[in-house]
Amino acid sequence: MPQPGRVAARGIVLPLALSQFIASYAATNMNVAISAIAADIGTTVFGVQTAITLFTLTMAALMVPGSKLTDIWGRKTCLVAGLVVYGAGAVLATFAQGLGLLIAGYSLLQGIGSALLIPPIYILITVAFDDVAARARYFGVVSGAAGLGAAAGPLVGGLVTTQFGWRASFLLQVLVVAWIVVLARRIVDPPRPRPLPRFDVLGAVLAAAGMVLLVGGVLRTAGAGWTGGPLAWMAAGLAVLAGFAVHIRAREKKGEAPLCSPALFRDRTSNLGLVTQHLQWLVLQGSFFVISVFLQQVRGYNAIQTGLVLVPATIGILLSSAAAPRLARRHSQRRLIRAGFSTTTAGLLLLLALARADSGVLSFVPGLFLLGVGIGIMLTASVNLVQSSWPDSAQGEISGVSRSVSNLGSSLGTALAGSILTGAAHPGGHPFAVALVTLGGFALLGVLSALLIPRRDLTREG
Template sequence: MRTRGAMVLPLALAQFVASYAATTMNVAISAIAHDLGTTVIGVQTTITLFTLTMAALMVPGSKLTDIWGRKRCFLIGLVVYGTGALLAAFAPGPGLLLVGYSLLEGVGSALMIPPIYILVTVSFADPVVRARNFGVVSGAGALGAAAGPLLGGLVTSWLGWRASFLLQVAIVVWVIVAARHIVDRPRPRPRPGFDLWGAVLSGAGLFFVVFGVLRTGTYGWGVAREDFTIGEVVLLPAGGLSPVWVFVGIGALVLYGFFRHIRVAREPLCSPSLFRDRTSNLGLGTQTVQWLVMQGAFFVVSVYLQQERGFSAVHTGLVLLPATVGVLAASGVAARMARRNPARRLVIAGFAASAAGLGLLLALVRDDSAALVFAPGLFLLGAGIGTMLTASVNLVQSAWPDELQGDISGVSRAVSNLGSSLGTALAGSVLAGAAAPGGGPFAAALVVLAGFAVLGLVVAALVPRRR
């Protein structure tokens, strides 16, 4: 039992550092742009490329766990990620920052994240024990995402933005050393081949979908706010159809081609049977929506506090602290809740609590409200997210036997990344499309996110009561 507990700790820390990297850069954008002689848009592009790289390669990265082995794939991902963080820490200009952060950290994340969830699934047969350890890993991921702005703000303010990357390097080195406790059972069947064509199709499809969604803040969802140009040629003028739908449409067509391909491929990138199970499909839907709600809410509150209230990055992180506490509190009792309740009920309860938390923020927060007024709504939001993160992962991963864990883990992590991108883009597009400043646009964004929380509750209610 002690060995298994020691195995989960490095997995949780790896998930923490990957989630931390996705949110901590936002509070250091201005400092990085000034230090490297680039623009804020240039740094934001680097952050976007990190998200795109991770999302596009998550499914192929997961398949490599069946070829290289889960532990080996995890360690390779850590080495690639740590190398990228080290390059970013000493980057003399934006080019090396892009290579280190956007490319190497993105590739490393795609290699190391799927094995985390596969190893927890195959190492703990008891559903209650598995739920407890999923709670530790999911809680670490949510903690990294929620605490990223606070920790990043503190580190950037005290030591500079480069120290934030060095902190990631230190954590990665510790995880590599601690990974000796990870036990990966040998695979009984021969190693499969790698479906290169499937990897290209899945990666390109997800790339275009996520890229299109991330451009909504610039072009809007319906009518294009500005011209879409390549070079000096205007392809889509302002006032016409938003180019977002062109990118999303291309991505959807490529993903359709991917699904057609895996039906006929001899050794497909992932089994087509994964998409024929109702419980698993609905569970993947709840994962998408919960990450959308979480990342969207953190983004809206962070932007509101900094732009409208003039809070510093550190102060903003402190205001978000109740959400972090809520996530940790719910994750800490994940095993007890799993023992007494089916995963379906926990996901429903999580969405209900998240919607209620967003409702409290709308009801209590005003432009002149004290920072403590945010606490009840944010705590309830965090508790709801912590409750359903563990349950939905358990619901999806436990639906499949060991030989399909590599496939379902990649799909699960890909839809979670898609949800995160959708949440930030959706909230950002509502804020960017506002005609007037003030609290109104932020309230509108929270209403939209609350609507998605209710949608997630409905999807969770459709999950079969018994398998």
């Protein structure tokens, strides 16, 4: 189809970018309100951490099934349905009086809604824009919205929580989602190829169960350590995921449509791009959680104070995300991802060297700024690398896999960091340092993964 004009492009991209923004915002705004929520609904830091982890885990577990449903129900239908479910979850969380209802509304319904609404975002941009440069530009807009949402979450969430209470933050999401639904009426969904695929129910169950067991095992280490039950959970999760791999191969050999094609995992460039996506979200969410808990539990900061301390990271993400299109024209995605992880690692090292329980607020600025710059540099680069590795016919599936891998990283990052902090009576000092060192190790693994990406240049596309 012909490339839409600038006005038409805005009509398509604006609701998609806002949808990605609100989903990313929901993943980070809770961090600054941990203490307020725990005190209000009668739970603990570990309880709120569980809710945050389950939110991103629900997205990770259901993102691939959600992507497959776009081929069956339609992209626009899934987008709007996801927004409605997400909004309903936000309403339920607004009025939650205990951890159970908070998990039901925030972790489950908003997670399910996100899994439905996020895959159509990238698919609709792919099918709406034939020009590779335009497509990459709008991928950059949406990826930038993801980074902006993640960066703005602590500041906006902190401001709203301090002024109006943590429930108002969920109410704000309801209003934004209602606005997006109105804007989404202008989206035109091109016809889907026929015949429509059948949904792989067993594959969806195996994928979801494997991720839940794996992340659930990491969560349980907070109280039980890294042996016994938690280790058994993680081993079971890996076994179930291996069963999922066997299942989709067998289904494809029989001529039946699997939940996702095994061929998606045979391209080295795409696989390493997925690894970098997973690691960057693990480091981002894990770092934000560690720093937020430290500021609230050790320094005694409230939500807005916590959000303000995190502003340098927000500025870093915004500046580097804004520069992403220009950087992509000058450098390969491989180089940008490598530079992003290196900068992020330097930021974590500065936090370890300068930030202390009794140090001034300025001691956090250099490390947080570099952390944000590094994350912002590679957000768009990783998405472009993965999506550009596949033809249009595979964009639906690879979009779901990409988002699932990213959200699994977010979930594991929060669970891993939280298990180190909440497993100690006083989550400062040594546990804080150990958590940041651990996350720094994953950032270095990201550098190594970027170095292994083949040198063929997919990047001048954007």
